[in-house]
Amino acid sequence: MNTVNRAMAACLLAAGLLAAPAQAEPLKVGFVYVGPIGDHGWTYQHDQGRLAVEEAFGDQVETSYVENVPEGADADRVIAQLAETGHDLIFTTSFGYMNPTIRVAELYPDVRFEHATGYKQADNVATYSARFYEGRHVAGLLAGSVTESNVIGYIASFPIPEVVRGINATFLAARSVNPDVSFKIVWVSTWFDPGKEGDAAKALIDQGADVILQHTDSPAALQVAQDRGVWAVGQASNMTAFGSDAHLVSVVNNWAAYYLRRVQSALDGSWGTSDTWGGFGADMLVLSAYNEAIPADVVEMAEAARSAIAEGSLHPFTGPIHDQEGNLLVAVGEVADDGMLLGMSVYVEGIDATLPQ
Amino acid sequence: MALRFEARGAASRAMVLGSPAIAVVLTLAASLVMFASLGTDPVRALQAFFIQPLSSERGVAELMVKATPLVLIALGLSMGFRANVWNIGAEGQLTLGALAGGGLALALYGYESPFLLPLMFVAGIAGGMAWAAIPAFLKTRFNTNEILTSLMLVYVAILLLSYLIHGPWRDPDGFNFPESRLFHDSARVPVLLQGTRLHIGWPIALAITATTWILLARHIIGFQIRVVGLAPAAASFAGFSRTRIIWTTLLAGGGAAGLAGVMEVAGPIGQIVPVISPGYGFTAIIVAFLGRLQPVGVVFAGLLMALTYLGGEYAQITMNLPNAVTGVFQGMLLFFLLASDILIRYRVRFVP
Numbered sequence: 001m002n003t004v005n006r007a008m009a010a011c012l013l014a015a016g017l018l019a020a021p022a023q024a025e026p027l028k029v030g031f032v033y034v035g036p037i038g039d040h041g042w043t044y045q046h047d048q049g050r051l052a053v054e055e056a057f058g059d060q061v062e063t064s065y066v067e068n069v070p071e072g073a074d075a076d077r078v079i080a081q082l083a084e085t086g087h088d089l090i091f092t093t094s095f096g097y098m099n100p101t102i103r104v105a106e107l108y109p110d111v112r113f114e115h116a117t118g119y120k121q122a123d124n125v126a127t128y129s130a131r132f133y134e135g136r137h138v139a140g141l142l143a144g145s146v147t148e149s150n151v152i153g154y155i156a157s158f159p160i161p162e163v164v165r166g167i168n169a170t171f172l173a174a175r176s177v178n179p180d181v182s183f184k185i186v187w188v189s190t191w192f193d194p195g196k197e198g199d200a201a202k203a204l205i206d207q208g209a210d211v212i213l214q215h216t217d218s219p220a221a222l223q224v225a226q227d228r229g230v231w232a233v234g235q236a237s238n239m240t241a242f243g244s245d246a247h248l249v250s251v252v253n254n255w256a257a258y259y260l261r262r263v264q265s266a267l268d269g270s271w272g273t274s275d276t277w278g279g280f281g282a283d284m285l286v287l288s289a290y291n292e293a294i295p296a297d298v299v300e301m302a303e304a305a306r307s308a309i310a311e312g313s314l315h316p317f318t319g320p321i322h323d324q325e326g327n328l329l330v331a332v333g334e335v336a337d338d339g340m341l342l343g344m345s346v347y348v349e350g351i352d353a354t355l356p357q
Numbered sequence: 358m359a360l361r362f363e364a365r366g367a368a369s370r371a372m373v374l375g376s377p378a379i380a381v382v383l384t385l386a387a388s389l390v391m392f393a394s395l396g397t398d399p400v401r402a403l404q405a406f407f408i409q410p411l412s413s414e415r416g417v418a419e420l421m422v423k424a425t426p427l428v429l430i431a432l433g434l435s436m437g438f439r440a441n442v443w444n445i446g447a448e449g450q451l452t453l454g455a456l457a458g459g460g461l462a463l464a465l466y467g468y469e470s471p472f473l474l475p476l477m478f479v480a481g482i483a484g485g486m487a488w489a490a491i492p493a494f495l496k497t498r499f500n501t502n503e504i505l506t507s508l509m510l511v512y513v514a515i516l517l518l519s520y521l522i523h524g525p526w527r528d529p530d531g532f533n534f535p536e537s538r539l540f541h542d543s544a545r546v547p548v549l550l551q552g553t554r555l556h557i558g559w560p561i562a563l564a565i566t567a568t569t570w571i572l573l574a575r576h577i578i579g580f581q582i583r584v585v586g587l588a589p590a591a592a593s594f595a596g597f598s599r600t601r602i603i604w605t606t607l608l609a610g611g612g613a614a615g616l617a618g619v620m621e622v623a624g625p626i627g628q629i630v631p632v633i634s635p636g637y638g639f640t641a642i643i644v645a646f647l648g649r650l651q652p653v654g655v656v657f658a659g660l661l662m663a664l665t666y667l668g669g670e671y672a673q674i675t676m677n678l679p680n681a682v683t684g685v686f687q688g689m690l691l692f693f694l695l696a697s698d699i700l701i702r703y704r705v706r707f708v709p
Contacts, residue, residue, distance in 0.1 A: 067673065077670070096630060096632065160533060
């Protein structure tokens with residue numbers, strides 16, 4: 001990941017940074033985090049992006065952050081405080097900051113805002129997110145290939161489109177390499193709770209799962225998988241260190257790729273509102289090293305899929321795809337459009353479970 | 358050699374009232390050491406914590422916005438705590454208040470009327486009271502421990518919120534994200550000071566403070582609450598109904614928390630979201646004790662607690678201090694307060 005960031009920073013520097021006139025005042029960039037930074041997970045990855053910005057732009061920028069900001073009445077205040085203290089570009093990094101960001105942005109029309117994972121834009125509010133389902137496609141290919149019990153366990157957080165899309169992407173990929181595979185899904189109603197996530201992993205393994213996937217933030221499931229001798233996939237950060245035998249691969253969120261671009265555009269004056277949804281192709285998702293115990297042909301297949309997705313020649317949601325009732329979601333030979341992906345709230349055919357409503 | 362605590366004959370009244378001030382001073386002194394050991398300029402850090410948030414009109418308004426739910430809930434709780442009724446579930450009562458009042462706003466979406474907001478307030482109070490009535494009933498009927506029942510109901514309330522927001526109350530135009538639609542203007546708490554978020558909740562909280570003070574200091578019910586708390590046997594000899602006090606204090610606490618909840622969703626938040634309160638119901642317990650369970654004390658304690666949150670954010674933004682500093686700060690404050698309270702009532706003896 002670091003090499004990618006450095007290479008990108010170098011390109012940016014070459015492209016225009018050096019030619020730009022030296023600025024007297026550094027660009028102040030603020031970040032609002034939903035959790036503590038810690039050493040792995042959602043917020044940690046955003047902070048890695050912030051540090052990459054500091055490293056790449058040096059004296060031209062000054063960054064600050066506020067961590068653990070609740071997604072209620074406090075968000076408006078914190079975002080406004082950043083605007084008030086002279087920040088020119090403010091990243092709000094959780095869905096619950098959407099309406100607060102829009103409200104504060106109205107009061108500070110000269111400040112540029114960027115909201116992660118939401119759907120509301122304004123003249124001074126851009127949105128961005130990553131196509132996490134692309135990573136889950138690769139995870140699904142690996143899981144479908146290495147499972148011996150043909151039961152894959154999935155720890156899910158909340159039944160929102162992001163999570164449902166992830167389950168569907170994983171399932172479709174796993175089925176494509178192993179038609180006998182079935183999914184067991186546990187909803188833990190939290191994004192981060194090591195106790196619950198660990199218990200869910202134990203329950204899934206007791207029911208025969210030998211690969212554990214998760215849409216939650218802690219490494220607890222991976223640690224349980226390591227103890228019980230089954231496989232697991234790391235989420236958001238490179239989680240190898242939490243269970244190196246069990247760890248198939250981690251799908252790593254690389255916000256640095258996006259933050260470097262956006263800070264550059266704010267510096268050279270070309271910043272404009274936009275709606276970015278980038279995956280492997282935009283380097284916003286990267287993979288950690290694969291576990292060496294995975295057979296070489298499986299790794300090769302996974303890598304082929306990853307680069308095909310990055311090039312755009314493969315889409316994880318390519319038809320025919322049906323929902324559980326048999327309704328056609330994506331026709332033969334077509335790919336799902338972004339609107340359908342963003343609102344996805346049904347399971348695809350073959351998942352033997354009911355989506356909680 | 359051993360240490361022993363010996364009860365003092367009588368606690369000094371001046372010290373009892375002065376102990377929050379002692380605790381604040383000791384916290385400041387200890388935090389100077391903490392900042393210095395973190396390698397930051399302690400004077401600048403304290404300035405970021407306590408002066409910067411209050412250096413603008415907007416900052417003062419934000420302080421009151423943040424203190425409003427804390428003060429309201431702590432007022433209600435302090436009545437119960439005086440009577441030894443331990444309502445730990447204000448967070449759940451707040452949630453139910455927000456759901457009852459907010460649900461009304463969603464049911465009457467688009468309905469323009471000056472009566473809508475007062476109705477929502479009534480619904481919020483009723484929602485909080487209904488949730489607090491469960492532990493009240495269980496305690497008076499089955500002698501169940503209200504600490505457990507009220508706390509457990511917090512989780513039930515949060516799951517109920519989660520169910521509604523992921524299901525029936527989800528914004529129809531919101532891509533299935535778990536948020537309700539934004540309330541329309543008639544269902545929003547009016548802002549007092551243009552350009553800030555200061556809303557009518559703060560003067561309402563102050564009015565309720567005055568009412569609580571009159572009730573506690575001048576009304577028979579306040580006397581009964583105190584006697585039941587201090588001397589239950591004497592209260593029963595005097596014919597004061599313990600059942601009535603339990604019901605009264607729990608309903609008052611629940612109603613106040615419910616009002617705080619509906620004012621949060623109809624005020625600064627403007628919609629129902631999965632996390633309505635960042636733990637106000639629990640923080641208010643600290644506020645109640647910091648304020649000596651006295652209505653006026655609660656107002657100051659609420660403002661001080663709110664200031665630590667705002668200051669913690671400024672310390673992060675301007676000094677790059679970690680968020681944990683806020684927690685350490687609040688922890689030290691409570692620690693020194695409890696330590697002073699112990700030392701007011703007990704003296705330390707070295708026993709050879």
